[in-house]
Amino acid sequence: TGDDTLRVACSGGELLTLDGTDGHVIRRTQLEPGLRDVVVDGSRTLVSLFRTADVLVLDGNDQITKRLHPKMPGFEHASLAWRMRAVAGGGVVLAHQYAQKTSQDVPVSSGGYGGVGCSPPIVISAVTEIRNGEVISTTQVGGMPVPTDVANNPLLRENLLVSSGALNEAESATDFVADFVQRSYVTGVFSSQAAELFAEPAPNEAPDFQAPSPDDTEFADGGVPTDPDLKRLGPSFGSPCGGGHGIDSAEDGRQALAVAVLPDGTIVTQSRDPWTIRFVDVNFQQVLAEVTLPGESRKDSGHDLFHEDAGLGIACASCHGEGGDDGVAWRFTELGPRRTQDLRGGLSGTEPLHWGGDLRDLPDLLDEVMFTRMGGPKVPRKWANALGHWIDSMPKGPAVTGLNPSEVAHGKALFESGKLGCMSCHNGEHLTNNATIAVGTGEALQVPRLTGLGLRAPYMHDGCASTLDERFTNGACGGGEAHGHVSALTDSERHDLVAYLKSL
Incomplete structure (x- = not known):
């Protein structure tokens, strides 16, 4: 970077600033999942995202000022x-x-x-x-x-x-x-x-x-x-x-x-x-x-x-x-x-x-x-x-970083409870029973694995949910009560369930 530090972009969403002499972490900035490459470009830092090909433009405080697509x-x-490289002259x-x-x-x-x-x-x-x-x-x-x-x-x-x-x-x-x-x-x-x-x-x-x-x-x-x-x-x-x-x-x-x-x-x-x-x-x-x-x-x-x-x-x-x-x-x-x-x-x-x-x-x-x-x-x-x-x-795909452990634990308990019925289909090593089931989306489909879920937006077979939260809040997308008994979840419970899903 020119100041004897290293910048490291992590797929889980963290941007790290490391001391160039001993490698200790000077600063952690949680951006968003799917980070790929990082280039220091003058006073700006550019960070690419692998799956979307977006490039985040950060200021000197690692705050996002612009998203390029x-x-x-x-x-x-x-x-x-696949790769972002610096150009001589900027x-x-x-x-x-x-x-x-x-x-x-x-x-x-x-x-x-x-x-x-x-x-x-x-x-x-x-x-x-x-x-x-x-x-x-x-x-x-x-x-x-x-x-x-x-x-x-x-x-x-x-x-x-x-x-x-x-x-x-x-x-x-x-x-x-x-x-x-x-x-x-x-x-x-x-x-x-x-x-x-x-x-x-x-x-x-x-x-x-x-x-x-x-x-x-x-x-x-x-x-x-x-x-x-x-x-x-x-x-x-x-x-x-x-x-x-x-x-x-x-x-x-x-x-x-x-x-x-x-x-x-x-x-x-x-x-x-x-x-x-x-x-x-x-x-x-x-x-x-x-x-x-x-x-x-x-x-x-x-x-x-x-x-x-x-x-x-x-x-x-x-x-x-x-x-x-x-x-x-x-x-x-x-x-x-x-x-x-x-x-x-x-x-x-x-x-x-x-x-x-x-x-x-x-x-x-x-x-x-x-x-x-x-x-x-x-x-x-x-x-x-x-x-x-x-x-x-x-x-398996990486999990999202920077999650609250207590929220993840509560979400895990909700997921595994009989109240929601998630594990009737999402069980085993990959959290799928490999069955072809109708869950209110108009046709019978294979139960997908949930590992690495946080870095796999959009969601559902047709990508109708741009976020995990939207899978539960978009009534025209998630399948309703045929796809888990989740309609009665409070906002806090839904937030914690999503946190757990991101941790898989």
Whole structure:
């Protein structure tokens, strides 16, 4: 920060100021759940929120003076702000996503989630620049799902975006740029200022891909594939229509994670498994050096499958960022409104899946969603097992911090009492009995888990409650007495019940 202190944003909602010498906490400020990155920008502090892509502007006393929200014509919901970085000379650059307008029906037919050519998928990556506490610009980026990092290059006045969802087997930055014109699928890093070099849209079809037979692969204990050929299901492809083009590749299928710019303009990228640092010259003409980092491999094909573009510019992580959810309530043809579900804490033991409970298990879900709606390849059962193993390894979502312990304890007692009837459905490890039940919302739906609930707004299957309190006070939303005997709660009791739910 310039004064020998550190600022730390915590997902539970706390902003900490730490002493830079010994790390002790100087100040705690409770903001709101879902904090992501923090940047000190002159006299202001900017804090991003992951699920909403909002940026809070704080004064010198950590008081919120403004809330910034990226906007782009044709898209309604900015979401999943994967990374916010400082810009030399002031301001920040934000890598995030947009979801299409929820007033538009999303087809559940073949390829319904994807984009072809310059037509975007239901989720698209974007870069937003903020200067002097105001949004200056937002650039749509085609063919770059899961934008995990961003950096600004002041020498060329451009932004560099990393896509962890785009994997490719090009040999070098030079080969890749030459190949890009012919193959038109993007990987690794994108430059926001060179779109004029590639004026033609991408082809309407990805290169052919043949998935190996399920019998071609051996698995390690726990169901994790070990065959290196499982590093990718299909080619990521996209279009420069969004304003950028690929400049570097995740060589041999390595997943790009991070990007930085050195003072002389050298581009530094990091990829995983094998962990590699690559230095590329400022004009993207050659790889200057490549360093392979030591350490045990963390290769997991379930992780790769979850984050990789299925083939139409969208990955599982595009909606389920870091295994959670994007807070978007979609409107699907034939199904109606459905908000994205949180996957953290695992899926095993919570079947059947999806809000309607119409999918028996994870292989069925992958057939319906990845193969049909996302336009990906048919996923062999062993690969599905690997993905399930990886999802089950994720811890449950974090709880909200700064809650009053006595209020939480009273709310817990109310929740567990027979008076309200909450535990007739919300019980067990994940606080769900996995049943499909009608609770006054117009249709029978799966009982959702309640773990990590405080960071999962909006609530209910259609997102009709913007807050947990509104779930109980909005008569048109919560289901009434068919969804727990909560109408007789006093304001104080309801407050304490909500505090307990936030603590889960």
